[in-house]
Amino acid sequence: xxxxxxLFIAFFKIGLFGFGGGYAMLPLIQHEVVGAxxxxxxxxxxxxxxxxxxxxxxxxxxxSATYVGYTVxxxxxxxxxxxxxxxxPPLVIMLLISKFYLKFRENHYMDMIFAGLKPAIVGxxxxxxxxxxxxxxxxxxxSIVIFVAVFIATLLKVDPIKLIIFAGISGIVIY
Amino acid sequence: MKAxxxxxxxxMFLTFFKIGMFTLGGGYAMVPLIQRxxxxxxxxxxxxxxxxxxxxxxxxxxxxxxxxSVFVGxxxxxxxxxxxxxxxxxxxxxxxxLLIAAWLIGFRSNPHxxxxxxxxxxxxxxxxAAPLFSLSRAMGIGWKGLTLAAAVAMxxxxxxxxxxxxxxxxxxxxxxxxxxxxxxxxxA
Numbered sequence: 001x002x003x004x005x006x007l008f009i010a011f012f013k014i015g016l017f018g019f020g021g022g023y024a025m026l027p028l029i030q031h032e033v034v035g036a037x038x039x040x041x042x043x044x045x046x047x048x049x050x051x052x053x054x055x056x057x058x059x060x061x062x063x064s065a066t067y068v069g070y071t072v073x074x075x076x077x078x079x080x081x082x083x084x085x086x087x088x089p090p091l092v093i094m095l096l097i098s099k100f101y102l103k104f105r106e107n108h109y110m111d112m113i114f115a116g117l118k119p120a121i122v123g124x125x126x127x128x129x130x131x132x133x134x135x136x137x138x139x140x141x142x143s144i145v146i147f148v149a150v151f152i153a154t155l156l157k158v159d160p161i162k163l164i165i166f167a168g169i170s171g172i173v174i175y
Numbered sequence: 176m177k178a179x180x181x182x183x184x185x186x187m188f189l190t191f192f193k194i195g196m197f198t199l200g201g202g203y204a205m206v207p208l209i210q211r212x213x214x215x216x217x218x219x220x221x222x223x224x225x226x227x228x229x230x231x232x233x234x235x236x237x238x239x240x241x242x243x244s245v246f247v248g249x250x251x252x253x254x255x256x257x258x259x260x261x262x263x264x265x266x267x268x269x270x271x272x273l274l275i276a277a278w279l280i281g282f283r284s285n286p287h288x289x290x291x292x293x294x295x296x297x298x299x300x301x302x303x304a305a306p307l308f309s310l311s312r313a314m315g316i317g318w319k320g321l322t323l324a325a326a327v328a329m330x331x332x333x334x335x336x337x338x339x340x341x342x343x344x345x346x347x348x349x350x351x352x353x354x355x356x357x358x359x360x361x362x363a
Contacts, residue, residue, distance in 0.1 A: 017339035021239045023303050027331050028338040035335075044296065051295045052275055054302070057196055058268020059238030066272040071280065079273055087261060090237025094245035095257055097231055101246075108357075109350060114234060116349025119320035120342060122311045123327025129304035130332035137296035147297040154305035163302065164295055171294020172287055 003073055004081050006038060011065045011085035018061055018090075020121035025061050026050065026128035033068050040072045044136040054164050061086050142174055184252055184259050190217060191244050191263030209243055219251050240264050 010032040018025040033040045041049070053063040062083060069082030138144060150163050190212050197208060206229065213219045220228060232242035241261055248260030282288045311321065327345070330336040 013339055015237050017342050018236045018238070019234075019342055021233065021237070025238075026303070031331075031338055044292075047296045047299050048279075048292050050299045050303075051292070052272070052279075054299070056268060056271050056275065058265070058271070059240050061238050062241070062265055062268055063272050066269050067276045070273055070276040076273070079269070079276070083265065083269055087237070087241055087265060090235060090241045091245055091257065091261055094232070094235050094237070094242045095249060095254065097235055098246045098249040098257070101227075101231070109353070110234065112353025113346045113349050115353065116323070116345045117342070118314045119311075119316050119323040120327045120345040122307065122314065122316060122320075123324035124331065124338055124342075125303060125310070126307055126324065126328035127331035127338070129300055129307070130328060132296075132300045132303065137300055139293060143293075143297040146294060147301045150298040150301035151305045154302050160302055163298055167294045167298035168291040169294070171290045171292065175290035175293050 004078065007069055007072065007078060007082045008085040010038065011069075011082045012089060014061060014065070015086040015089035019117055020124065022060060023125045023128055024121045025124075027124050027131065029061065029064050030128070030131060033064070040068055042136065043132070043134060047132055047137050050132075051164055051168075054160050146170060184256065186217075187219075187248060187251055187256060188259050188263040191248075191260045192267060194244075195240070195264040196267040213247050219247055 014025065014028050014032055018028055030046055032038065034043055034046050049064050049067050050060065052067070053060040056063060065082040065086040066079045069079040070076070072078055138147070146167055150167060153163055154160070194209055194212055210225060214222055214225050228243060228246050229239075231246065232239045235242050241264060244260035244264045245257040248257035250256075252259070279288075311324065314320075316324065323345070327341055330341060331338050
Protein backbone atom coordinates (compact mmCIF):
# COMPACT_ATOMS: atom_id res chain seq x y z
CA UNK A 1 0.00 0.00 0.00
CA UNK A 2 2.89 2.34 0.88
CA UNK A 3 4.24 2.10 -2.67
CA UNK A 4 0.94 3.35 -4.08
CA UNK A 5 0.97 6.30 -1.70
CA UNK A 6 4.59 7.10 -2.64
CA LEU A 7 3.68 6.94 -6.34
CA PHE A 8 0.69 9.19 -5.80
CA ILE A 9 2.68 11.84 -3.90
CA ALA A 10 5.63 11.80 -6.34
CA PHE A 11 3.45 12.21 -9.44
CA PHE A 12 1.12 14.71 -7.78
CA LYS A 13 4.22 16.86 -7.17
CA ILE A 14 5.26 16.46 -10.82
CA GLY A 15 1.82 17.58 -11.97
CA LEU A 16 1.75 20.50 -9.55
CA PHE A 17 5.18 21.98 -10.29
CA GLY A 18 5.49 20.97 -13.95
CA PHE A 19 5.56 24.44 -15.47
CA GLY A 20 6.57 24.75 -19.11
CA GLY A 21 5.46 21.22 -20.03
CA GLY A 22 7.50 18.75 -22.10
CA TYR A 23 11.26 18.79 -21.56
CA ALA A 24 11.03 21.38 -18.79
CA MET A 25 9.29 18.71 -16.69
CA LEU A 26 12.12 16.20 -17.16
CA PRO A 27 14.34 17.30 -14.24
CA LEU A 28 11.29 17.24 -11.99
CA ILE A 29 10.34 13.72 -13.11
CA GLN A 30 13.96 12.60 -12.87
CA HIS A 31 14.32 14.09 -9.39
CA GLU A 32 11.31 12.08 -8.19
CA VAL A 33 11.79 8.73 -9.96
CA VAL A 34 15.58 8.37 -10.40
CA GLY A 35 16.75 10.32 -7.35
CA ALA A 36 16.69 9.28 -3.69
CA UNK A 37 14.72 8.13 -1.77
CA UNK A 38 12.70 6.14 -4.31
CA UNK A 39 15.29 5.27 -7.00
CA UNK A 40 12.54 3.60 -8.99
CA UNK A 41 14.50 3.80 -12.26
CA UNK A 42 18.14 3.94 -13.40
CA UNK A 43 19.33 6.89 -15.51
CA UNK A 44 19.40 4.60 -18.58
CA UNK A 45 15.80 3.46 -17.90
CA UNK A 46 14.75 7.08 -17.59
CA UNK A 47 16.38 8.02 -20.90
CA UNK A 48 14.62 5.07 -22.56
CA UNK A 49 11.26 6.39 -21.35
CA UNK A 50 12.03 9.79 -22.85
CA UNK A 51 12.77 8.02 -26.15
CA UNK A 52 9.58 5.93 -25.92
CA UNK A 53 7.60 9.10 -25.16
CA UNK A 54 8.95 10.67 -28.33
CA UNK A 55 7.77 7.72 -30.38
CA UNK A 56 4.34 7.31 -28.81
CA UNK A 57 1.46 9.76 -28.55
CA UNK A 58 0.84 11.76 -25.43
CA UNK A 59 2.69 14.07 -23.06
CA UNK A 60 5.90 12.81 -21.47
CA UNK A 61 4.63 13.42 -17.93
CA UNK A 62 1.72 11.06 -18.53
CA UNK A 63 3.84 8.52 -20.37
CA SER A 64 6.39 8.36 -17.57
CA ALA A 65 3.66 8.17 -14.93
CA THR A 66 2.05 5.18 -16.65
CA TYR A 67 5.41 3.48 -17.24
CA VAL A 68 6.82 4.03 -13.74
CA GLY A 69 3.51 3.17 -12.08
CA TYR A 70 3.37 -0.13 -13.93
CA THR A 71 7.04 -1.16 -13.59
CA VAL A 72 7.33 -0.25 -9.90
CA UNK A 73 4.22 -2.16 -8.80
CA UNK A 74 4.01 -4.71 -11.62
CA UNK A 75 0.31 -3.94 -11.66
CA UNK A 76 -2.20 -2.12 -13.84
CA UNK A 77 -3.37 -0.24 -10.74
CA UNK A 78 0.07 1.25 -10.15
CA UNK A 79 -0.16 2.77 -13.63
CA UNK A 80 -3.66 4.08 -12.88
CA UNK A 81 -2.63 5.69 -9.57
CA UNK A 82 0.46 7.43 -10.99
CA UNK A 83 -1.33 8.65 -14.12
CA UNK A 84 -4.29 9.92 -12.10
CA UNK A 85 -1.95 11.70 -9.66
CA UNK A 86 -0.06 13.53 -12.40
CA UNK A 87 -3.32 14.71 -14.05
CA UNK A 88 -5.06 15.83 -10.86
CA PRO A 89 -3.24 19.14 -10.14
CA PRO A 90 -3.45 20.42 -13.75
CA LEU A 91 -7.12 19.40 -13.85
CA VAL A 92 -8.02 21.34 -10.70
CA ILE A 93 -5.84 24.38 -11.47
CA MET A 94 -6.98 24.62 -15.08
CA LEU A 95 -10.64 24.28 -13.98
CA LEU A 96 -10.19 27.26 -11.68
CA ILE A 97 -8.47 29.22 -14.45
CA SER A 98 -11.25 28.36 -16.92
CA LYS A 99 -13.83 29.51 -14.42
CA PHE A 100 -12.14 32.83 -13.72
CA TYR A 101 -10.63 33.05 -17.17
CA LEU A 102 -11.42 36.68 -17.92
CA LYS A 103 -10.02 37.86 -14.61
CA PHE A 104 -6.89 35.79 -15.12
CA ARG A 105 -6.27 37.21 -18.55
CA GLU A 106 -5.80 40.69 -17.17
CA ASN A 107 -3.82 39.65 -14.13
CA HIS A 108 -0.54 41.57 -13.97
CA TYR A 109 0.72 39.44 -11.10
CA MET A 110 0.76 36.41 -13.43
CA ASP A 111 2.87 38.42 -15.90
CA MET A 112 5.31 39.28 -13.12
CA ILE A 113 5.65 35.64 -12.09
CA PHE A 114 6.19 34.56 -15.68
CA ALA A 115 8.93 37.10 -16.29
CA GLY A 116 11.01 34.99 -13.89
CA LEU A 117 9.59 31.56 -14.65
CA LYS A 118 10.41 31.70 -18.38
CA PRO A 119 14.20 31.74 -17.88
CA ALA A 120 13.82 29.16 -15.11
CA ILE A 121 12.04 26.86 -17.56
CA VAL A 122 14.93 27.21 -20.03
CA GLY A 123 17.29 26.44 -17.14
CA UNK A 124 15.31 23.29 -16.29
CA UNK A 125 15.55 22.04 -19.88
CA UNK A 126 19.31 22.67 -19.81
CA UNK A 127 19.49 20.75 -16.52
CA UNK A 128 17.66 17.84 -18.15
CA UNK A 129 20.28 17.69 -20.91
CA UNK A 130 23.21 18.07 -18.48
CA UNK A 131 22.10 15.34 -16.08
CA UNK A 132 21.58 12.90 -18.94
CA UNK A 133 25.12 13.47 -20.26
CA UNK A 134 26.71 10.65 -18.29
CA UNK A 135 28.38 7.28 -18.74
CA UNK A 136 25.05 5.43 -18.77
CA UNK A 137 23.92 7.21 -21.91
CA UNK A 138 27.36 7.81 -23.47
CA UNK A 139 29.12 4.46 -23.48
CA UNK A 140 31.88 5.21 -26.04
CA UNK A 141 32.94 7.52 -28.90
CA UNK A 142 30.12 6.16 -31.10
CA SER A 143 27.60 7.65 -28.66
CA ILE A 144 29.24 11.05 -29.16
CA VAL A 145 29.03 10.67 -32.95
CA ILE A 146 25.27 9.92 -32.66
CA PHE A 147 24.87 12.89 -30.28
CA VAL A 148 26.54 15.35 -32.67
CA ALA A 149 24.63 14.03 -35.72
CA VAL A 150 21.24 14.24 -33.99
CA PHE A 151 22.08 17.65 -32.49
CA ILE A 152 22.72 19.08 -35.97
CA ALA A 153 19.70 17.29 -37.47
CA THR A 154 17.46 18.72 -34.73
CA LEU A 155 18.72 22.24 -35.46
CA LEU A 156 17.81 21.55 -39.10
CA LYS A 157 14.29 20.59 -37.92
CA VAL A 158 14.36 16.93 -38.95
CA ASP A 159 11.33 14.98 -37.64
CA PRO A 160 12.21 13.68 -34.13
CA ILE A 161 10.49 10.33 -34.65
CA LYS A 162 12.61 9.64 -37.73
CA LEU A 163 15.73 10.62 -35.77
CA ILE A 164 14.96 8.21 -32.95
CA ILE A 165 14.29 5.32 -35.31
CA PHE A 166 17.49 6.15 -37.22
CA ALA A 167 19.51 6.28 -33.98
CA GLY A 168 18.03 2.98 -32.82
CA ILE A 169 18.84 1.23 -36.09
CA SER A 170 22.37 2.65 -35.97
CA GLY A 171 22.63 1.18 -32.47
CA ILE A 172 21.68 -2.30 -33.74
CA VAL A 173 24.19 -2.01 -36.61
CA ILE A 174 27.19 -0.72 -34.60
CA TYR A 175 26.80 -2.48 -31.25
CA MET B 176 -31.57 18.35 -20.91
CA LYS B 177 -29.66 15.19 -20.16
CA ALA B 178 -30.53 13.55 -23.45
CA UNK B 179 -29.11 16.46 -25.44
CA UNK B 180 -25.97 16.57 -23.34
CA UNK B 181 -25.03 12.89 -23.67
CA UNK B 182 -24.14 12.86 -27.36
CA UNK B 183 -22.14 16.04 -26.86
CA UNK B 184 -20.07 14.40 -24.11
CA UNK B 185 -19.55 11.33 -26.26
CA UNK B 186 -18.59 13.48 -29.22
CA MET B 187 -16.12 15.35 -27.04
CA PHE B 188 -14.63 12.15 -25.65
CA LEU B 189 -14.09 10.83 -29.18
CA THR B 190 -12.59 14.10 -30.41
CA PHE B 191 -10.08 14.28 -27.56
CA PHE B 192 -9.36 10.57 -27.88
CA LYS B 193 -8.38 11.28 -31.48
CA ILE B 194 -6.18 14.18 -30.37
CA GLY B 195 -4.55 11.99 -27.73
CA MET B 196 -4.06 9.17 -30.23
CA PHE B 197 -2.42 11.12 -33.02
CA THR B 198 -0.24 13.69 -31.30
CA LEU B 199 3.22 12.26 -31.41
CA GLY B 200 5.97 14.17 -29.66
CA GLY B 201 3.48 16.00 -27.44
CA GLY B 202 3.56 19.71 -26.62
CA TYR B 203 3.56 22.05 -29.58
CA ALA B 204 3.29 19.21 -32.10
CA MET B 205 -0.37 18.79 -31.17
CA VAL B 206 -1.42 22.42 -31.62
CA PRO B 207 -2.43 22.17 -35.31
CA LEU B 208 -4.50 19.02 -34.71
CA ILE B 209 -6.32 20.51 -31.70
CA GLN B 210 -6.99 23.66 -33.69
CA ARG B 211 -8.48 21.72 -36.60
CA UNK B 212 -10.65 19.52 -34.38
CA UNK B 213 -12.03 21.97 -31.86
CA UNK B 214 -11.97 25.29 -33.73
CA UNK B 215 -12.57 24.41 -37.38
CA UNK B 216 -14.53 21.14 -37.23
CA UNK B 217 -16.56 21.46 -34.02
CA UNK B 218 -16.56 25.21 -33.42
CA UNK B 219 -16.35 24.67 -29.64
CA UNK B 220 -13.84 27.49 -29.28
CA UNK B 221 -13.41 30.59 -31.42
CA UNK B 222 -10.13 31.26 -33.23
CA UNK B 223 -9.15 34.18 -30.96
CA UNK B 224 -10.12 32.23 -27.85
CA UNK B 225 -7.93 29.39 -29.04
CA UNK B 226 -4.74 31.47 -28.83
CA UNK B 227 -5.71 32.75 -25.41
CA UNK B 228 -6.34 29.15 -24.42
CA UNK B 229 -2.83 28.20 -25.56
CA UNK B 230 -1.29 30.99 -23.50
CA UNK B 231 -3.26 29.86 -20.44
CA UNK B 232 -2.41 26.19 -21.03
CA UNK B 233 1.27 27.07 -21.11
CA UNK B 234 1.19 29.23 -18.02
CA UNK B 235 -0.50 26.58 -15.91
CA UNK B 236 1.47 23.60 -14.54
CA UNK B 237 1.08 20.22 -16.21
CA UNK B 238 1.09 18.98 -19.78
CA UNK B 239 -0.29 21.42 -22.38
CA UNK B 240 -2.53 18.67 -23.81
CA UNK B 241 -4.24 18.09 -20.45
CA UNK B 242 -4.63 21.82 -19.78
CA UNK B 243 -6.22 22.45 -23.18
CA SER B 244 -8.64 19.53 -22.71
CA VAL B 245 -9.75 20.83 -19.32
CA PHE B 246 -10.39 24.31 -20.71
CA VAL B 247 -12.34 23.21 -23.79
CA GLY B 248 -14.22 20.53 -21.85
CA UNK B 249 -15.27 23.09 -19.25
CA UNK B 250 -16.43 25.56 -21.90
CA UNK B 251 -18.55 22.94 -23.66
CA UNK B 252 -20.02 20.97 -20.76
CA UNK B 253 -18.76 22.23 -17.38
CA UNK B 254 -16.82 20.11 -14.88
CA UNK B 255 -18.11 16.82 -16.33
CA UNK B 256 -16.99 18.02 -19.74
CA UNK B 257 -13.47 18.74 -18.56
CA UNK B 258 -13.17 15.31 -16.94
CA UNK B 259 -14.47 13.58 -20.07
CA UNK B 260 -12.10 15.56 -22.33
CA UNK B 261 -9.11 14.84 -20.09
CA UNK B 262 -9.93 11.11 -20.06
CA UNK B 263 -10.14 11.20 -23.85
CA UNK B 264 -6.70 12.80 -24.20
CA UNK B 265 -5.04 10.57 -21.62
CA UNK B 266 -6.44 7.10 -22.37
CA UNK B 267 -4.69 6.41 -25.73
CA UNK B 268 -1.20 7.08 -24.39
CA UNK B 269 -2.05 5.29 -21.15
CA UNK B 270 -2.86 2.02 -22.91
CA UNK B 271 -0.01 2.29 -25.42
CA UNK B 272 2.57 2.86 -22.67
CA LEU B 273 1.06 0.07 -20.59
CA LEU B 274 1.52 -2.34 -23.50
CA ILE B 275 5.09 -1.14 -24.09
CA ALA B 276 5.99 -1.38 -20.38
CA ALA B 277 4.67 -4.93 -20.20
CA TRP B 278 6.45 -5.85 -23.44
CA LEU B 279 9.74 -4.15 -22.65
CA ILE B 280 10.20 -5.93 -19.32
CA GLY B 281 10.21 -9.25 -21.17
CA PHE B 282 12.47 -8.10 -24.00
CA ARG B 283 14.94 -5.98 -22.06
CA SER B 284 17.62 -8.67 -21.93
CA ASN B 285 17.46 -9.17 -25.72
CA PRO B 286 20.82 -7.89 -27.11
CA HIS B 287 19.17 -6.28 -30.16
CA UNK B 288 16.75 -4.33 -28.00
CA UNK B 289 19.62 -3.20 -25.77
CA UNK B 290 21.68 -2.15 -28.85
CA UNK B 291 18.65 -0.25 -30.19
CA UNK B 292 18.36 1.74 -26.97
CA UNK B 293 22.13 2.22 -26.74
CA UNK B 294 21.92 4.06 -30.06
CA UNK B 295 18.87 6.05 -28.98
CA UNK B 296 20.11 7.37 -25.62
CA UNK B 297 22.66 9.93 -26.90
CA UNK B 298 20.13 10.97 -29.58
CA UNK B 299 17.57 11.80 -26.87
CA UNK B 300 20.09 13.99 -25.04
CA UNK B 301 20.86 15.83 -28.30
CA UNK B 302 17.15 16.38 -28.96
CA UNK B 303 16.72 17.97 -25.54
CA ALA B 304 19.82 20.18 -25.82
CA ALA B 305 19.53 21.40 -29.43
CA PRO B 306 16.35 23.55 -29.20
CA LEU B 307 17.62 25.45 -26.11
CA PHE B 308 19.06 28.40 -28.04
CA SER B 309 16.10 28.95 -30.35
CA LEU B 310 13.77 28.56 -27.36
CA SER B 311 15.50 31.25 -25.29
CA ARG B 312 15.47 33.55 -28.33
CA ALA B 313 11.75 32.88 -28.94
CA MET B 314 10.98 33.64 -25.29
CA GLY B 315 12.87 36.93 -25.58
CA ILE B 316 15.24 36.14 -22.73
CA GLY B 317 18.04 38.68 -22.24
CA TRP B 318 21.34 38.42 -20.36
CA LYS B 319 19.71 38.67 -16.95
CA GLY B 320 17.36 35.84 -17.86
CA LEU B 321 20.18 33.71 -19.25
CA THR B 322 22.10 34.14 -16.00
CA LEU B 323 19.05 32.95 -14.08
CA ALA B 324 18.62 30.04 -16.52
CA ALA B 325 22.28 29.03 -16.08
CA ALA B 326 21.96 29.26 -12.28
CA VAL B 327 18.83 27.06 -12.30
CA ALA B 328 20.52 24.54 -14.62
CA MET B 329 23.63 24.30 -12.40
CA UNK B 330 21.70 24.07 -9.13
CA UNK B 331 19.46 21.28 -10.46
CA UNK B 332 22.05 19.34 -12.47
CA UNK B 333 25.08 19.55 -10.17
CA UNK B 334 23.93 20.61 -6.71
CA UNK B 335 20.92 18.25 -6.56
CA UNK B 336 18.41 21.03 -5.84
CA UNK B 337 14.74 20.04 -6.08
CA UNK B 338 13.25 21.59 -9.26
CA UNK B 339 9.88 21.95 -7.50
CA UNK B 340 11.43 24.04 -4.70
CA UNK B 341 13.37 26.17 -7.19
CA UNK B 342 10.25 26.85 -9.28
CA UNK B 343 8.48 27.99 -6.10
CA UNK B 344 11.37 30.27 -5.08
CA UNK B 345 11.68 31.81 -8.57
CA UNK B 346 7.90 32.43 -8.74
CA UNK B 347 7.85 34.19 -5.34
CA UNK B 348 10.99 36.27 -6.08
CA UNK B 349 9.61 37.34 -9.50
CA UNK B 350 6.36 38.43 -7.90
CA UNK B 351 8.12 40.41 -5.15
CA UNK B 352 10.53 41.97 -7.67
CA UNK B 353 7.65 42.85 -10.03
CA UNK B 354 5.62 44.53 -7.29
CA UNK B 355 8.71 46.42 -6.05
CA UNK B 356 9.49 47.61 -9.58
CA UNK B 357 5.89 48.76 -10.14
CA UNK B 358 5.86 50.67 -6.85
CA UNK B 359 9.15 52.36 -7.74
CA UNK B 360 7.80 53.39 -11.16
CA UNK B 361 4.65 54.79 -9.60
CA UNK B 362 6.68 56.65 -6.99
CA ALA B 363 9.01 58.21 -9.55
